[in-house]
Amino acid sequence: MAHPLSVGLAGLGTVGGGTLALLRANAELIAARAGRPITVTAVSARDRGRDRGVPLAGLRWFEDPVALATDPGVDVFVEAIGGADGPARASVEAALAAGKPVVTANKAMLAVHGAAIAAQAEATGAPLLFEAAVAGGIPAIKALREGLAANRITRVAGILNGTCNYILTMMRAEAREFAEALAEAQRLGYAEADPSFDIDGIDAAHKLAILAALAFGRPVDFGSVHVEGIRSVSALDIAFAGELGYRIKLLGIAERTAAGVSARIHPVMIPVTSPLAPVEGVFNAVAFEGDFVGRVLLEGRGAGAGPTASAIVADLIDIARGRHTPPFGMAASLLSAEPAVPITEREGAYYLRLMVVDRPGVIADISAILRDHSVSLESMLQRGRSPGEAVPVVLTTHICREAAMAAALARIGALDSVIAPPTLLRIEAL
Missing domain, CATH: 3.30.360.10 (Dihydrodipicolinate Reductase; domain 2)
Structure with missing residues (x-):
């Protein structure tokens, strides 16, 4: 069997501790599937004295995760610190600059800086894997x-x-x-x-x-x-x-x-x-x-120590086997520049709940406003009568544009018979 894959693990909270525990508990199985042992040899965390429920004896300790990320004795860097910026981003960028593979569970960092980080990974040829960043243990x-x-x-x-x-x-x-x-x-x-x-x-x-x-x-x-x-x-x-x-x-x-x-x-x-x-x-x-x-x-x-660690170790197995693709599935030069469509362009059905004063003409006023904005009603629910008091009225619409619904809602909310902010929910036929 090939030499062990040496892992530097930054962050020993729920995710990092779970990763260390999984690698040790299933070490034999993981080695068989990876073609070689995968072993955490060095770690970094803020509090060296904290009990994390897993033994840390024999591991090299780094106060600075950037130093861990660039250490020559580390083959792959796992970032489990969290946060879009700060030590997490700095250490990931340092590892990629050194040509080291990176595994991260950091959804915030990838969502905010993912394009730049993926471009850096592509430029240096270092794998960037992030299965754990979305939906925990779901692949x-x-x-x-x-x-x-x-x-x-x-x-x-x-x-x-x-x-x-x-x-x-x-x-x-x-x-x-x-x-x-x-x-x-x-x-x-x-x-x-x-x-x-x-x-x-x-x-x-x-x-x-x-x-x-x-x-x-x-x-x-x-x-x-x-x-x-x-x-x-x-x-x-x-x-x-x-x-x-x-x-x-x-x-x-x-x-x-x-x-x-x-x-x-x-x-x-x-x-x-x-x-x-x-x-x-x-x-x-x-x-x-x-x-x-x-x-x-x-x-x-979708979260927790076990599921997230499962996803991180799956990425480590891919690295051990030499399997990786561009971070977002294709070269950065091939990514599209399709425009983003705002929510105002959505077309669909809606649920609308109103708290209204129970008096004649209220429903007619609301219906007239919806008609003016080309919003067609599908159904209406009203429970009981309480003349002069507040009652809930529920309306559902046929498919219409969000912009039209928003304009109608602004007018409905301004009626003196509507005594609380309207509640709007989108209906999706998924």
């Missing part, structure tokens, strides 16, 4: 970049954040409000003390930017992703969605259209018959649609 990157390489991808859609999926599942299954479900997710460790990165959609948007680049052969463009989170989703909307035959999910959707590529993260209503509807709790799922393969659906755990 979404390999499936898209390698397994579906012969297809023109028309759409990517997925549940890309387990925290949000868990919260929405709890709200539906136990009729909880958002704040209650979030508190439970934090208690169980599924949500951070500051959950903004997850619940405001940023984490999912980073992942979608990477998937869109791979799917459509274009440079990573995080700035063009439309991002909305789940803070405004209420238990009332989830209950109405159920009555109408839908479930509410936070989805990432990237599509190629005649006008260019659209990429968006936002809550959607999908039919209960959709293959994404039964994906519950902390699970993720990604669906790809190709011109020859049709739809491919992958589901599994």
Whole structure:
């Protein structure tokens, strides 16, 4: 068997510790599949004295991850520090400049700086692999970049954040409000003390930017992703969605259209018959649609020590075997310059919930505004009568343009009979 592959591991948190544990637990199997042993020989982390649950004896320790990344005794550099900039970016760039292969789980760095980092990897000939950056243990990157390489991808859609999926599942299954479900997710460790990165959609948007680049052969463009989170989703909307035959999910959707590529993260209503509807709790799922393969659906755990480590080690096995492709599937010179399509160009159906004063003429006023903006109603729900008091009215529309719906919503929200900001959800037939 060939000499061991020496790994320098920067970051010994959940991901880094899990990677070290997996490499040791399955060492014999990994060596057989890699054609040689894969061994962590050097590490870098901020706190040398912290107990990480895995023994560190015998490993060389570096205070500076950049020094680790360029150390001659390291064959491949694994970045598990996190963050778009700072030590993570500096150490990855240093490793690539030295011609060393890099494996990273850093979705934020790739979403923001992926085009430049991929160009550097291509210039130096150093492999850059990042299976762990999207959907944890689900092999979404390999499936898209390698397994579906012969297809023109028309759409990517997925549940890309387990925290949000868990919260929405709890709200539906136990009729909880958002704040209650979030508190439970934090208690169980599924949500951070500051959950903004997850619940405001940023984490999912980073992942979608990477998937869109791979799917459509274009440079990573995080700035063009439309991002909305789940803070405004209420238990009332989830209950109405159920009555109408839908479930509410936070989805990432990237599509190629005649006008260019659209990429968006936002809550959607999908039919209960959709293959994404039964994906519950902390699970993720990604669906790809190709011109020859049709739809491919992958589901599994999207985060955590084990799933993420599984993806990192899969990349290390590829490096040990000498298998690698350009980071985003093709040479940088061949990436397209298709324009980004804004959310205002979306065409689809909508769910609209209004809290209105129950009095004659209200529905007529709302219908007139929708008619003025060429928005056609499909259905309406109103429960009971409470003359003079606030009642919920739910409307669903036929397919229309987002810009028209937004203009109508602004006028509806200004009516004196509408006593709370309207709630709008997009309906997707996935």
